[in-house]
Amino acid sequence: MENFTFYSPTYFVFGRDTENQAGSLVKRFGGSRVLIHYGGGSAVRSGLIDRVSSSLRAECLDFFCLGGVKPNPRSGLVYEGIELCRREKVDFILAVGGGSVIDSSKAIAAGTVYEGDFWDFYSGKRIEQALPVGTVLTISAAGSEGSPDSVITKEDGMFKRGASGDAIRPRFSILNPTLTQTLPPYQTAAGITDIMAHLYERYLTNTKEVEVTDRMIEALLLTMIHEGPRAVADSGNYDARANIMWAGMMAHNNSCGVGRSQDWNSHNIEHELSALYDCAHGAGLAVTMPAVFTYVMKHDVMRFAQAAVRIWGCQMDFANPEATAREGIERFRSFLCSIGMPRNFAELGAKEEDIPALVNALCRGDGRQGTISGFVTLDEEDCAKIYRLMV
């Protein structure tokens, strides 16, 4: 195991009706002038924004609203939010939504107190200061409610890039599973896939002797395999939603990723898909991961065999561990299809003829020098082959 630091100071408030505590929590964490940042009309129509606003009013807090965050959130709205926060002297940002809303809120929080262009943080600069952020989560997926990360798409060039820093970890996150019960099955499944991807990205490591984090990742994946289909089949299943919601946070606050190298190639390869086609990130990952795993499997057959046995319940083929490894990947692919996720470019709405452009954006965009690295270092030819496996 490698040396590490771990810090997850977010205060989590979990369960039914907890969004009504938003006002008292903002106050507890020092906010007085609040930006409520949210996405489309559903948060308004469902009455959620009203309930949150009422709880702020009850604490005599001033607030401003900025809606309109789209999936794969864009830089344009971030600039707008920064301007609004500066003008109105906002001192707390309350994200009401899923990962896109939270990530956009984090970008605004960092950008408001930074003199330069906020995109600097998405080009490699670490975030050291930001306005405090709180969240009311409505989608289990991105794990942004407990992470120091944010992903934004720059409209000029459609580059999708991440930024990070403890300063943008949410001060509190309100996790009410009932708020996720109105999600359609497709979005629920995309969220499940994203959570599973966060776990696999950590599972694919080159660090030896990491039993504790291996076992924790497996535990969370087993949870998703049990609860995912139940939530997709019956959107009102509170317990399935609740188990997924906590697993989604644990999958990405890095308690199961400490002390080990991680992969993140699947995320990087997928980011170009959702940037170009504006597909759901989870749907893109469903197509990407089996292709990546198949391509890199020989780098560490026994790791994939371990996943097959411990996560997917395969019988170990001791004479042919590679067969077991492949079986695990196939079971994962079948699982993703069974919850309604796409299995190839066609089902995703992606086009084979775009592969050169995808590879170029992936390996040459935003300062990259022809490769991406993680579990395995991949060059442009590797990435092209992986995209072709998805066709």
Next chain:
Amino acid sequence: MENFTFYSPTYFVFGRDTENQAGSLVKRFGGSRVLIHYGGGSAVRSGLIDRVSSSLRAECLDFFCLGGVKPNPRSGLVYEGIELCRREKVDFILAVGGGSVIDSSKAIAAGTVYEGDFWDFYSGKRIEQALPVGTVLTISAAGSEGSPDSVITKEDGMFKRGASGDAIRPRFSILNPTLTQTLPPYQTAAGITDIMAHLYERYLTNTKEVEVTDRMIEALLLTMIHEGPRAVADSGNYDARANIMWAGMMAHNNSCGVGRSQDWNSHNIEHELSALYDCAHGAGLAVTMPAVFTYVMKHDVMRFAQAAVRIWGCQMDFANPEATAREGIERFRSFLCSIGMPRNFAELGAKEEDIPALVNALCRGDGRQGTISGFVTLDEEDCAKIYRLMV
């Protein structure tokens, strides 16, 4: 799953040589006049106290030392520490040791800023304010490095009782697995048993539909089953120590215990043993847990069968789940013996004739009304029968 809040703001610094960061971490978390609190001579002889002191000196921090914490830490030294902290205007307490030292430090931290008797907190009053505490952990066991809990034994009556509050959560905890490599096998095994007990106390729940936390608990127990014997057999095995150290923290910061009822009857029943015989807490638990589990197993046979299958690798006996449940308990007992833990009163140094006194202290001590409750509510007769199962 039940509603809950979860808050674990401790900054963890994990790995080799990390104790040298103690000074900069104390400074970062606002300390200027520090009490270094520790146990016996081994922390001094090994040079650890010197290294920690040097790192404080390098940051120009004033410090005072108070050693002498014993296993099952006593109230007497806590009063002494409180007096010292008040006299010297100490503003930060640095615990260098295992759970006993950390728990004693937490008691001093709470008592120093409280006008009344610190024992009030150990009689049910919640801790709301305390001096900040940091830790340099030397034994993987109690999980106090990431918990809001403290257990102290009151010398007047030898009552062992716990107190709790977010104010005593460590601001930082330094986890260097090499510091645990000098522990003798017996103490290593007692620590392993304590960690497994923290997991089982959470596993025995009456809450339904808690897959995510069930799976996480199982993951941490599987880690202990793999790494425990390796650490006992070869005390210098860094990787085994490292995996156990992170598992020990995760087992008790409650990330795997949220949203579910918990047991803690085994801990309560054991506390009377270590209070009376001054045995290692883990050794007491090794004798206590199989007896408790055997006694309460029929309350939820399928839960014990699940543990047997998922944790202990038993084949499910579908015609007779109780047989599977029993087999899981027996495998747990055998595992504990295999790492050198006692299996009965005689090996622990406890006496059958003390059972009435043990039961009385347990069920009538410190305001209790004749029962203890958890997974199952147990009265004096139940507790006597459980103690007799240990003979």
